[in-house]
Amino acid sequence: MSATCHDTQDHVELKPEFVAHADELISHYPVSKRSASLPLLHFWQETHGYISNQAVEWIAGKLGLNPIQILELVTFYPMFRQHPAGKFQIKVCRTLSCQLGGAYELREHFMKKLGITKVDEHGLGISADGKFSVEFVECLASCGTAPVIMVNDDFYEGVSHTQADELLQKYN
Amino acid sequence: MSCKNPFNHDITPADAPLLNVQVDGQWVQLPRGLNVVEAAKRVGKFIPHYCYHPKLSISGNCRMCLIEMGTPKMGPDRKPIIGADGKPEIGWIPRPQIGCATMISEGMGIRTDSPMVQDCRKGVMEFLLINHPLDCPICDQAGECKLQEFSVEYGNEDSRFVEQKVHKPKQVDIGERIVLDDERCIMCSRCIRFSREMVNDDVLGFTQRGSHTTLAVHPGKRLDNNYSLNTVDICPVGALTSKDFRFKMRVWFLKETKSICTGCATGCNILIGSRENVVHRLTPRENELVNSEWMCDQGRLGFHYIHAEERLLQPTARVNSTTLPVAWDDAFAQIRDRIKSYKPEQIAIIGSARMTNEELFLLAELRAGLGGNAVLTDVVPRTGEADGILRSADLNPNTAGAKLFQISNDGKNLAAIKDGIESGRIKVLYALHEDPVGDAGLSEFALAKLDLLITQKLLKSHSTDIAHFSLPGASFAEKRGSMINGAGRLQRLNKAIATPGQTMDDFEILLKLRSTITGGNSLHTIEEVFKAVAASIPALSGLSLSKVGDLGVEVAPAAATVTT
Numbered sequence: 001m002s003a004t005c006h007d008t009q010d011h012v013e014l015k016p017e018f019v020a021h022a023d024e025l026i027s028h029y030p031v032s033k034r035s036a037s038l039p040l041l042h043f044w045q046e047t048h049g050y051i052s053n054q055a056v057e058w059i060a061g062k063l064g065l066n067p068i069q070i071l072e073l074v075t076f077y078p079m080f081r082q083h084p085a086g087k088f089q090i091k092v093c094r095t096l097s098c099q100l101g102g103a104y105e106l107r108e109h110f111m112k113k114l115g116i117t118k119v120d121e122h123g124l125g126i127s128a129d130g131k132f133s134v135e136f137v138e139c140l141a142s143c144g145t146a147p148v149i150m151v152n153d154d155f156y157e158g159v160s161h162t163q164a165d166e167l168l169q170k171y172n
Numbered sequence: 173m174s175c176k177n178p179f180n181h182d183i184t185p186a187d188a189p190l191l192n193v194q195v196d197g198q199w200v201q202l203p204r205g206l207n208v209v210e211a212a213k214r215v216g217k218f219i220p221h222y223c224y225h226p227k228l229s230i231s232g233n234c235r236m237c238l239i240e241m242g243t244p245k246m247g248p249d250r251k252p253i254i255g256a257d258g259k260p261e262i263g264w265i266p267r268p269q270i271g272c273a274t275m276i277s278e279g280m281g282i283r284t285d286s287p288m289v290q291d292c293r294k295g296v297m298e299f300l301l302i303n304h305p306l307d308c309p310i311c312d313q314a315g316e317c318k319l320q321e322f323s324v325e326y327g328n329e330d331s332r333f334v335e336q337k338v339h340k341p342k343q344v345d346i347g348e349r350i351v352l353d354d355e356r357c358i359m360c361s362r363c364i365r366f367s368r369e370m371v372n373d374d375v376l377g378f379t380q381r382g383s384h385t386t387l388a389v390h391p392g393k394r395l396d397n398n399y400s401l402n403t404v405d406i407c408p409v410g411a412l413t414s415k416d417f418r419f420k421m422r423v424w425f426l427k428e429t430k431s432i433c434t435g436c437a438t439g440c441n442i443l444i445g446s447r448e449n450v451v452h453r454l455t456p457r458e459n460e461l462v463n464s465e466w467m468c469d470q471g472r473l474g475f476h477y478i479h480a481e482e483r484l485l486q487p488t489a490r491v492n493s494t495t496l497p498v499a500w501d502d503a504f505a506q507i508r509d510r511i512k513s514y515k516p517e518q519i520a521i522i523g524s525a526r527m528t529n530e531e532l533f534l535l536a537e538l539r540a541g542l543g544g545n546a547v548l549t550d551v552v553p554r555t556g557e558a559d560g561i562l563r564s565a566d567l568n569p570n571t572a573g574a575k576l577f578q579i580s581n582d583g584k585n586l587a588a589i590k591d592g593i594e595s596g597r598i599k600v601l602y603a604l605h606e607d608p609v610g611d612a613g614l615s616e617f618a619l620a621k622l623d624l625l626i627t628q629k630l631l632k633s634h635s636t637d638i639a640h641f642s643l644p645g646a647s648f649a650e651k652r653g654s655m656i657n658g659a660g661r662l663q664r665l666n667k668a669i670a671t672p673g674q675t676m677d678d679f680e681i682l683l684k685l686r687s688t689i690t691g692g693n694s695l696h697t698i699e700e701v702f703k704a705v706a707a708s709i710p711a712l713s714g715l716s717l718s719k720v721g722d723l724g725v726e727v728a729p730a731a732a733t734v735t736t
């Protein structure tokens with residue numbers, strides 16, 4: 001629950017396309033650049049995987065804000081990560097239908113298979129090789145086919161433990 | 173207004189139109205532009221509040237200021253319905269509103285103490301205390317904590333909360349002078365808004381969410397600006413405490429004396445908090461014409477020298493190489509006997525723009541008695557950088573006074589004094605509240621050439637060691653008197669603590685020295701001296717110390733032109 005960013009992170013070189021797209025996002029908010037905070041944070045996380053200290057400071061600088069104003073947002077929303085997740089992110093729905101449909105057991109299965117014992121403040125656990133991360137998410141809007149998961153942007157319904165094992169093979 | 177506040181919710185323009193408002197059943201007229209908290213205050217009703225501060229933007233997040241309000245009922249003609257008492261009938265809104273963010277309007281009704289309002293306050297207090305630690309006995313804010321005060325006044329007798337309290341960081345070192353206890357923070361955001369709006373040093377913010385919300389300083393940044401300690405003042409609870417003051421003294425033991433800061437020519441109005449002759453803290457005292465409700469950290473913490481170990485506590489006289497304690501009267505008589513044989517050209521005085529008007533006036537009289545203009549005189553100018561908030565570029569508090577009494581020559585005579593001493597032309601030096609070496613730039617070698625060196629200072633130094641007479645004076649907290657700030661405002665110093673040991677109030681030293689050397693003894697008290705001051709300076713005519721009052725008076729600004 002600490003507010004600090006990780007300082008042992010790698011500094012990333014920003015590609016010109018990244019900067020250009022960020023500028024384009026900012027241009028959507030001509031009245032108050034500050035409104036671009038969330039779009040930029042999402043864009044950064046999509047591109048670089050997590051919100052580093054560099055991200056907080058770069059975005060603040062872009063928007064003429066102080067870094068603390070960005071950090072407030074990053075810590076407010078659990079969907080923003082302050083450290084990397086796995087290369088493949090397994091998101092297990094835990095809302096009611098999926099919960100009844102065995103979501104907790106499914107998550108437990110993934111954790112065991114991947115040898116994950118520790119989770120962070122938002123419940124995200126990462127495999128030792130950094131390849132997979134497992135976390136709970138809220139309703140993925142397919143409640144009739146519980147339990148439902150996503151692996152990165154791919155969607156899987158009615159996932160049995162056998163299917164789970166296959167998925168781990170598939171994304172290797 | 174000399175202090176640029178981002179907001180002044182408590183001040184309305186003189187020409188603001190008056191509105192008819194009903195407060196707790198009473199119709200009153202109040203200027204447009206006030207919010208309900210301020211409007212109620214003007215009619216003597218206190219609406220408790222945490223996040224609202226009259227000088228900061230309104231965030232409306234604590235909900236402590238909930239009130240009931242209504243607006244005039246309108247008839248079908250869209251005109252207010254007038255009741256039997258000839259006043260508009262009020263349609264009350266059935267739910268509470270926050271007073272801090274509600275502006276008064278024509279015909280508005282306000283209830284500051286109805287059963288609904290009392291209920292709301294109880295509820296808000298209960299919520300605020302859910303996660304608040306019960307550590308008042310070891311909390312520095314105890315005694316001046318709004319959470320304590322409002323608990324007593326508006327809260328509940330007991331707590332219904334049986335769950336686990338949320339734990340948050342304790343003793344967070346967020347700045348050079350400030351410690352944060354996050355569990356005590358009630359998330360009012362006053363400190364954040366102060367840093368952002370007043371000082372433009374936006375390093376504080378809330379991280380996390382809900383009951384885990386945590387006040388934090390951005391990683392790698394610090395709350396270190398020169399106004400940081402004002403956040404400790406405005407923090408309603410014990411979340412932000414001053415490293416300098418914490419655990420030193422329970423606030424209810426402090427005697428508070430109204431005075432002014434002598435750290436620069438702004439002359440911020442202050443309270444000196446002391447107990448049994450020890451000053452424990454300085455806090456700003458509201459004066460909209462000078463410092464509003466703030467002061468800088470440098471001024472606030474710049475008082476510890478009063479109690480320094482090097483403080484001189486005893487007048488001394490040096491014979492050959494032995495320095496011995498001397499009785500005050502003997503010192504005065506010996507000085508008189510020795511100084512008599514020197515011509516005015518052989519005498520120099522280094523005064524100080526840190527002296528009060530009364531002292532400067534007496535020094536000017538003494539100088540006249542010693543030969544007037546032929547006695548080379550000056551003060552030591554001190555310049556820094558104005559910060560556009562409060563601090564003045566002139567770091568002397570009474571440059572204007574030193575000029576008025578012609579003790580100051582803007583430092584231009586210092587070189588001549590130095591030359592005179594080095595060449596042996598000047599044989600006698602009387603230095604008051606400036607160190608001839610450390611401040612005035614004379615060499616130890618030159619000082620050694622003097623026949624007679626008289627120092628009148630607080631702290632021991634090489635100069636006081638070799639002085640023929642060392643007269644220990646009083647600090648700003650140990651004296652009464654007046655000074656004129658950089659904007660030409662005459663303000664009073666008041667005595668918070670007794671002069672320590674054998675030290676003497678400077679005006680008394682000067683008075684006695686003057687009457688011993690030049691005779692004449694019509695003045696005794698500081699009031700009499702001030703009266704004499706006022707009589708001699710047209711800009712001050714008709715004033716007395718009591719007329720100057722706690723907030724000071726503006727005297728001819730021209731008399732107070734400040735060199736920068």
Ligand code: SF4
Pocket residue numbers: 356357358359360361362363364387403406407408409411412
């Ligand atoms: S630290 Fe004090 S001033 Fe700052 S938000 Fe918390 S309670 Fe308010």
Ligand code: SF4
Pocket residue numbers: 433434435436437438439440463467468469470471472562563564
């Ligand atoms: S601005 Fe000047 S007068 Fe005011 S507190 Fe600071 S040093 Fe003292």
Ligand code: FES
Pocket residue numbers: 093094095096097098099138139140141142143146148
């Ligand atoms: S509850 Fe899992 S998809 Fe809706």
Ligand code: FES
Pocket residue numbers: 220221222223224231232233234235236237238270271272273
């Ligand atoms: S004082 Fe009005 S909401 Fe805090």
